[in-house]
Amino acid sequence: MLESVSRRRSLAALAALAGLGAGPALAQMRIDIAGVGGTRIPVAIVDFRDQSQSPQPIAAIIRADLERSGLFRTVDAPAGLSEASSPAFAEWRSRQADALVAGSVTRLADGRLDxxxxxxxVVKGAESIGEAQAVMPDDARLAAHRIADMIYQKLTGERGVFATRMAYVTKAGARYSLVVADADGEGARAALNSVDPIISPAWSPNGRELAYVSFESRKATVRIQDVQTGQRRVLADFKGTNSAPAWSPDGQRLVLSLSRDGGTQLFVINRDGSGVRRIAQSSAIDTEACFAPDGSKIYFVSDRGGSPQIYRMPAGGGAAERVTFSGNYNISPALSPDGKTLAYITRTGGAFRLSVLDLATGQAQQISEANDDESPSFAPNGRLIVYASRAGGKEVLMTTTLDGKIKTPLLVTLADVREPTWGPFAP
Known part of the structure; x- marks a missing residue:
């Protein structure tokens, strides 16, 4: 059982959840955009002058970030410009570019990169923004993501997510790792290595901690780890199974699935481990809970109606109402940051596919045609969803726009990777 642990198979703890493979693997990730989106902003990004001084391809990272968002398409841009240039705007208009980006990299005497x-x-023939960063070479990729965020915000009016982080779990041989990486999957580092399974990572709202389920005590316990220092502590180690942690928006509480009273039920617990309180009183299996962004409600999976469906109830407990009605098997709820959209996994025949639900209208849309999707998580600006899946015969992490038109597989090798969770904006 422990060898095949994944959110869909072990966390939901519903009888029908057994036997599916889980997925993806991680090393260096390459971006390969599939699908056809709607109108996208055409932007030309020139290779930065002297970017060979950087260990990272600055312009290529910016291009990939913007394309992955689904709101931009890149225009071929010959080398030759830098931020100090005076562009010939008529030439760039003839290339059908609405925006133009150029820059440079200089190694400073202290070893930093400027x-x-x-x-x-390009349309107005005017400068929009410009900035300089002095960073250590190891931070060159982060600097590129920050530039992409600034461009994204200037051109869309919304905050970009390229400098945020993701976490996920990998399995290589008999070893498991809790991994933290950039939002494009690169720059990965292991926050925890273990010979025992690790599942269900969940970011704290301030991005400093990860809650997760560990089996190192030979049973499922919930632990919290400081991402920066590596310091860990046990949050829940009650009789039976302790699983499926999710933070409240203020970071002061978590909702868990505990079997200490028999069955699998929902409890809330303070971040210091005090104040444990059961909030669902049904005799059904209730699990995979998450808070609404305003903290007022909790969404969760239950088989109380005879099959796994998604329900919601007041965060303090109370009557639950069913949310999903399309199909007879819906699990793994994730709420968009504005609380308007629910992402989840639905079973269609024998396939598990990513779907989204407009909570105001009740309209559901299946946005994946794959067979083995799991663990959706929204980007902090609500524009993208990351999830685990299979594509082209390979196990991958995917990002997708909410309409499913722009999908980006993050190609991986070396280790199985599963259960991605997208971190918050940096404070």
Whole structure:
């Protein structure tokens, strides 16, 4: 059982959840966009002057970030410009570019990199923004993500998510790792290595801690780890199974699935382990809970109606109402940051596919045609969803726009990877 642990098979703890393979594997990830989106902003990004001074391809990272968002398409851009240039806007208009980005990399005497860029509005023929960063070489990739965020925000009016982080679990041989990486999957580092399974990672709202389920005590216990220092503590080690942690929006409480009273039920617990209180009183299996962004409600999976469906109830407990009605098997709820959209996994025949539900209208849309999707998680700006799946015969992590038109497989090798969770914006 422990060798095949995944959210869908072990966390839901519903009888029908057994036997599915879980997925993906991680090393360096390459972006390969599939699907056809709607209108996208055409932007030209010139290779940065002297970017060979950087250990990271700055312009390529910016291009990939913007394309993955689904809101941009990149225009071929010959080398030759830097942020100090005066672009020939008529030439760039003839290339059908609405925006132009160029920059440079200079190695400073203290070993840092001076990374500069400028964004021009080609249509208006004017400079939009420009900035310089002095960073250590190891932070060059983060600097590129920050530039992509600035470009994204200037051109869309919304905050970009490229400098945020993801966490996920990998399995290589008999070893498991809790991994933290950039939002594009690169820059991965192990926050925890273990010979015992690790499942259900969940970011704290301030991005400093991860809650997760560990089996190192030969049973499922919930632990919290400081991502920066590595310091860990046990949050829940009650009789029976302790699983499926999810943080409240203020970071002061978590909702868990505990079997200490028999069956699998929902409890809330303070972040210091005090104040444990059961909030669902049904005799059904209730699990995979998450808070609504305003903290007022909890969404969760239950078989109280005879098959796994998603329900919601007041965060303090009370009557539950069913949310999903399309199909007879819906699990793994995730709420968008604005609370308007629910992402979840639905079973269609023998396939498990990512779907989204407009909570105001009740309209559901299946946005994946794969067979083995699991563990959706929203980007902090609500524009993308990351999930685990299979594509082209390979196990992958995927990001997708909410309409499913722009999907980006993050190609991986070396280790199985599963249960991605997208971190918050940096404080």
């Amino acid at each position: 990374i500069r860029f400028k964004l021009w509005d």
